Structures are given as structure tokens and as C-alpha cells.
Amino acid sequence: MAGGSGTRFWPASRAHRPKQLLPLGGGTESLLAATVARIAPIVPTERTLVVTAAVLADATRRELPSLPAENLLAEPSPRNTAPCIGWATRTILARDPEAIIAVLPSDQHVDDPAGLRASMQSALEVAKVRALATIGIRPTRPDTGFGYIETGGFVPEVDGAHEVSRFVEKPDAARAREYLASGRFLWNSGMFFFRARAMDEAIRAHLPELARGLDAMIGDAAVREVFPALPSISIDYGVVERVGATPGQVGVVPGDFGWSDVGSWESAWELAAKDDAGNALPEGAIAVDARRNLVRLEGSARGKQVALVGVEDLVVVETDDALLVLPRGRAQDVRAVVEALKAKGRNDLL
């Protein structure tokens, strides 16, 4: 899934250059390219489908030169994740009715790719014996920014896998602390695993309007006509939680592979290569008595001489047309800037 837009990495991320196309994982590779490369040992790129927005199709192809042309699905307009996954599932079913599918967000980072692949292989095993499987991330802090999964008993067929007892929405701080302390809760990673046929059935059962739309989407013209009218609904709310309401339908594999959803400039700093003083700076930057700062130069700003003196815990991002400065601890407040730009009608900067 590579259709996301988003504002949390403004000014580097823009409508035409969203987060998954940016190298935010600490290297020079975009999050999308890193995601495809990371799973290639178990899902060859010839069998990887990328679903993105039509406006991002060209940029996405450039990012993935080895992706076969027919493996890129371009959504005419954004309809959330259920139509995205529904369309991909139908496309895969037509190629291989026995396929088992792994759905992965394209804008996450993983420190230990081998660990991720091991968890994926367990989850694909679970998908053979359950309607759905997911990977839940072992929480390391009482984060209120994620949905949680409560684990139940073991899935007997797959070592280490659990039944999902329930999915819960983003909790408040007190509840997040309880969840962490209980040891029974995992973060919802947004990764799903299923037999193509099982998902098709689940969509027919729980989202019949979507199923009818997908039935009509034969050929590019039909996609352009029908897709924009599909119900805009998430796979979590529309399918996963509804299937999971019946006990024994959904399994979860606990994962522990240095996962990050790369949610803000704060995470980008965490993932970046840093000097001894904790600064993540462009090559050749001068830092005098400066600590734990992130400076990113994009576009024509690349190559500028950066000099920091006596500043700490700042994020500084410069692009062709914008310059952002804020404390790392307020990385979420980039939203306030984006809102202000919207209010001023500066869509050229979004």
C-alpha cells in the first residue's frame, strides 16, 4: 500500500511527494523502495503489487525500476484501505486463485529485516488456518498513537502465534500504560495476511457494496469509472474487526524487529545516522556545541553549508521553497503549519 499522502513531514513531504517516497529510514533509499527490498527474499518483486494514487504513479515507478508494469495499480482517487486491498486481492486472484497475500504499508521502517521476514512467514502460516492474520508489534512504551491488539490463547498450528481477543482503538495515556503493563497487548502494525479467497469472501460478507463495485471493475475504463464511487472505508474497520468479532477467526504473530511507523520528524531523527553529539546533519555540516539536532536539506537546498552553534533538540528542514524550524519534541505540531498554509490558500506549498 503506497497511496498515502500526509503532512507530518512537511516541508519535505508534499501532495506529489508523500512520506513513502522520502528516504526517512536513515539511509538514502525511500521507505517504499526499502519495503520492497526488505521482503524480496520471501516475496520476489515479480509477485509484489504496489497500489498507489494515480497522481503518484510515475514517481512510484521511478522509485521501483524493477517492478513489472502490470504490478502497479493506480487508484483514480483515494478510497481508504478496503477498496485498495479489495482491488489488489481481485487482481491477484485472477492470476493465482490459491494465492496467499501479505499486505504491508510502504511507509514503515524495520531495523531487523530478517526478523520481519520470520514473523511474516509465521503470519502466512496462520493465514492458511485462519480467515486473517496480522503481525502485532511488542510495545516498548505506552504509546497513544497506535491501535492495540489484545492477544488470547495460542494458535495451536503455528509456533508463537496467538488468537486475537480484540482490536482496540488508540487508547488514552492511562489505558496505554495498563496495556503495556499487562503484557497481553500488541501494537497494530497495519500488516495483514490472508488467502486471497478468504479476503474475497470476507468482503462479500461484510462490505457487499464494495464487492459489487469490484465485480464491475474489469478493464481500465471501468476502474476509472467505478473506483472513485467505492465506499471509502478502512480494512480494519470494514473487514478485520468484523471478522475478528467471531472468536477463532483472526490470529496474530508478535513481532519484535525494531519496527517504526516513522510517524514524525522525531522518528526520522531516531532512525538517522548521528554524530557523537546526537546530531543528524548533512555531510560537512559544522556543529559547535550543538546536540541532538536533525537538519535535512531537500532539492536545491542540498549541498548547502549547514552551521549550528549552541542549539539542542531542533528539527530544521529546508526545501526549494520552504524552511521549517521546530523543537524535536514538538514534531507533531508540523500540522499547525500545514493548517495555517491551508487557511492562507497556499496549496502550492502542500
Added chain:
Amino acid sequence: MAGGSGTRFWPASRAHRPKQLLPLGGGTESLLAATVARIAPIVPTERTLVVTAAVLADATRRELPSLPAENLLAEPSPRNTAPCIGWATRTILARDPEAIIAVLPSDQHVDDPAGLRASMQSALEVAKVRALATIGIRPTRPDTGFGYIETGGFVPEVDGAHEVSRFVEKPDAARAREYLASGRFLWNSGMFFFRARAMDEAIRAHLPELARGLDAMIGDAAVREVFPALPSISIDYGVVERVGATPGQVGVVPGDFGWSDVGSWESAWELAAKDDAGNALPEGAIAVDARRNLVRLEGSARGKQVALVGVEDLVVVETDDALLVLPRGRAQDVRAVVEALKAKGRNDLL
């Protein structure tokens, strides 16, 4: 005097674009252009001479389109202020042997130009009855960055003017507090006033080597040959203090016209137009919960959308090739960056 180079406004100031050519006084005019305009009511531009470095001659002419070509003196190499003033004095003497000269630095700011002109007119009166006159700034804080002038009795011929009792070098903090408390000390502004003939005599008496060099400097070729070999010495040390060693030779007019030597990015912030939160930002900037910051965009960086969130008391300066971030209170530490660039051999950035 417009020959200064300097590093305190890096990255905006460069070897080829020093402080006096930058608009650091709060408006859009360079400090040099503002200086010439400020005194024009009493010293018309046709009688204003500008002495600058040969490498800055073109930029200086562009900054002062109404300056007659013959009023720009271009020094082949920097030799401090005594050769600069000596050359200008000889040039003026040749045009008008009775001239009285006002020497002004070109990189200062004045809030109250009429007040400055009134003080200048008093100082020019003092210059008629003394070997030298100067304007001393009434101190507003125990600054250790300026030389001080101790005042003696009144100059009877000019209302409000004092004899200079002595010139003192930049004091330490304790002494600066004493000077301020005493009420008898003024800051040395670097402005001097004298009859052209009196200065010529003073140079012959105290800097005979300089006088001989000036005698030989007839014609452009001679300037190019002789000027670089003149003794490099300041007018303060070489002439003013020596003349002032004899009582009754130097008078001073106390000045109180919102003077600033524009010594650092901190002063630039003080002089700049600011919003209600004390931010001096480019037009259209977005400031969310941000206070008392200075952001300057130069060259191709102009017009960028600036966004500040939750930061206070920062200086951010961006040029075509550099980006500086430091707290306002550490503005002096720009020097550390310049030293680091020199050490790396990055003269292209200086």
C-alpha cells in the same frame, strides 16, 4: 569609511559582500546607503567621499548610484583607518584647502538622524577651534565591546561640548560598570571631525612615514604602487590618541541619537521590525508559539516560506549556499563557524 570586511554576519556577510552593503538597520537599505542618506541634509552627496576596498568598488558604486565617480576612493589593499583617512584628507585638501571633514563609519545605525546631524554640527564647530573633534555616545549599559572617552571640562566655544580627558581601550566588565556609574564616560563612536589642514599636520607630526607615502601618491599608478606599502595603523592609535595626549587638543560632543554599531545578529534583531511576539521574520512567515526569533533569507533563499513552531530567541540565516542556526544570545559565536570554515579551507564560503 566603507572598506570593512568582517565575519560577524556570516553567512550573509562575505568577503565580497561585507556588513556595510547589507540592510541590517531594520529597513531595506544597506547600512552604507543609509549612512550617506542620513547626512545628506548637511553633507550633500557631491561632497561625500567614500573610501572602500578595490574589490568592493563595483558593489559600492551600485549601492550609491548618485555618488560622483571621482568621490569613490578604492584602496588597492586594506591598511587600516589612518591611511584611509590620510588619503581622503589629501584628496579633499586638493579640492578645497579650507575644508572641514567629518569621518563616519558606514556600518552603523542611528534611530534619530536629526539628532545625529545636530551632534555633527556641534562637532564641526568644535573642529574649528580644536585640532580634532569626535562624537561620544552616552552609554546605556556597561558594554565591554567599545573604547571609552573620559570627558573633562566644557569647550567654551561650543554649547555642550567637552574637552577629552583621555581615550581608554575596551574595559573589563568591572571597569565598564564604573565608567557607566561615573557619568563621565562616553563610547567611542569612531566618528571624527577636523579641518583638513589640521589632520594633514597631525599626520606629518605623528605618522611621518604615512605622510611621505601620501606625498608620493599622485595619480592612479602611484596609488596602486604606494598604498599597499603604507603603514597599517588605526587613526585612533596613530593620530587621535597622540594628539589627545596634549590637553586641550581634542573635543567631544556627547551624542544621544539611538546609535548602534550593529555588531552582531543580536543587534540586527534589535533593529529589525518585529511582530507582537518579537519575531523579525520574512513576509508571510508562519510563527506558531514562537517568540523573539530573527530569520533572514538572502539571495535565492528569498521568498521561501518560513515556518517556526515553538522556538524562542533563535537566529536563522539562509543564503544561496549556507544555513546558520544559533541562539540570539550566542550571536558572537558566529566566529567559531568562520574559524571552522577557514580550517577546512572553505574560503569559497567566506
